Amino acid sequence: MGLLSKFFSVGAATSASRVLGFVREALIANTLGTGPVADAFYAAFRFPNLFRRLFAEGAFNTAFVPLFASSLEKDGRAGARDFAEQILSVLLLVLLLLTGVALVFMPLLVGSIIAPSFAEIPEKFDLTVLLTRIMFPYLAAMSLVAMLSGILNSFRRYFLAAMAPVLLNVVLVSLLLYANFNGTTDRTVGIMLAVGVMLSGVLQLAFLVYGVRREGFGLSVRMPVISKPVKRLLKLAVPTAIAGGITQINLLVGQIIASAESGAIAIMNYADRLVQLPLGVIAISIGVVLLPELTRALAADDDAEAAKLQNRSMEFGLGLTIPAAVGLFVFPAPLIGLLFEHGAFGRESTVITAEVLSAFAVGLPAFVLIKIFQPAFYARQEMRTPMWFSAANALINIGFSLALFPVFGVVGLGVATSIAGWSNALLLIISLYRNSVFRPAPATIRNMSLILVSSLLMGGLLFAGQMALGDSLLDGSLWFRLTAILGMVSVSAVVYFGLVILTGAIPRQELMRILKRRRGSTSGT
Secondary structure (H helix, E strand, O other), X not given: OOHHHHHHHHHHHHHHHHHHHHHHHHHHHHHHOOOHHHXXXXXXXXXXXXXXXXXXXXXXXXXXXXXXXXXXXXXXXXXHHHHHHHHHHHHHHHHHHHHHHHHXXXXXXXXXXXXXXXXXXXXXXXHHHHHHHHHOHHHHHHHHHHHHHHHHHHOOOHHHHHHOOHHHHHHHHHHHHHHHHHOOOHHXXXXXXXHHHHHHHHHHHHHHHHHHHHOOOOOOOOOOOOOHHHHHHHHHHHHHHHHHHHHHHHHHHHHHHHOOOOOHHHHHHHHHHHHXXXXXXXXXXXHHHHHHHHHHHHHOOOHHHHHHHHHHHHHHHHHHHHHHHHHHHHOHHHHHHHHHOOOOOOHHXXXXXXXXXXXXXXXXXXXXXXXHHHXXXXXOOOOHHHHHHHHHHHHHHHHHHHHHHHHHOHHHHHHHHHHHHHHHHHHHHHHHHHOOOOOOOHHHHHHHHHHHHHHHHHHHHXXXXXXXXXXXXXXXXXXXXXXXXXXXXXXXXXXXXXXXXXXXXXXXXHHXXXXXXXXXXXXXX
């Protein structure tokens, strides 16, 4: 399977999860609204979810995959199994201890970290403690899921691991539909959702245990020992955990700054939701595939293959991200109006959110470039440089946010985010270039230029259509706006992909292979 096929495979699974995530959020809003149970559920879910992102999918996975993939390449399956079993045994012990301590001290954690203000409303506080206790084992399950996903990805079995997160949304959507049809009370719905989160973690773990066993790579649990491989993993994981912590602090400071303007936090969340759709699908697919592929190439001392992987990742990532960024920059107001402008969300909110979306769109290619170039460090087990660059990103973001917010309000925060993103991406690129680790191939530079020109032409067409239809894109009937926007987006996409395929900026042979494989798999079902 070619690199683009792997990206598309992971992207398809991630897209399914994102779409179901939208459905889940809509059902929660319809069922619980913004009441106390919704507050308690989101506050409770945020805690294990934060740890999952910071450690399970962040520090642990970033450190584990290069070590496991390298062991697989150098020591074979037996050596890789021995390494994985050592890590699994220690990980299980740590997770059991952490879960036990968290369950016992959950009232203290909720009162001091998760939601201190809830202490003023005893019923809401008690519900949050209960929901967090129910959901916290989800962290343990997802930590093991991250490890098993890393194993499957190292074996180049990407789709199964990418499909696992879909189970969370399938379970929660099913429970919400049941609750809506049966008139379940809000408190019971909150408890059902918490149980659903915990249950989805168990299902995802079972799903990946099956996947690993099907690969013929069953693991046994042994007596935990802080061995040399375990120490090496910890040494690599600590800088990544620090970088993740810096990112979370950065987000927290941004939220504090935004809270000075009424509605600013909500506006940023609405704009970010549109940016996260292309960013999540593209960045996640690259991050999942590129790290183990690079690690295996470097472990085999195949520098040519490693350079090829980086070049192809740039072409794929920017080939989809740049046109998305141009579209969101040129065409934000009609999209925001169509999706959000109803009820309490009026025209003024549409205009401001559209301006923030345009500001975010400028940084969208940078966010993807970060995901492309960070694996070049992680695959070489160099964790400290990305950590320092993450710190620089946070300082730049906070500095520009403080400088621009008093002048431009919430739009200034969007601009600051994009400036910081480009700063981080450029630091990564410059470091790799100066150390002769990566130099873009002439063909990649040519393709990037063609992608940029094609995207600008597409953006010009989208802008001309917007000018021609004028205010009707905001004030017309729902069906007119829906039809017009879908039509304009579809025509723009056809124009863009037609240009990049005709010019060879995106390789036609690889696309044809992917389409043939898709048709073959469809006809066989």
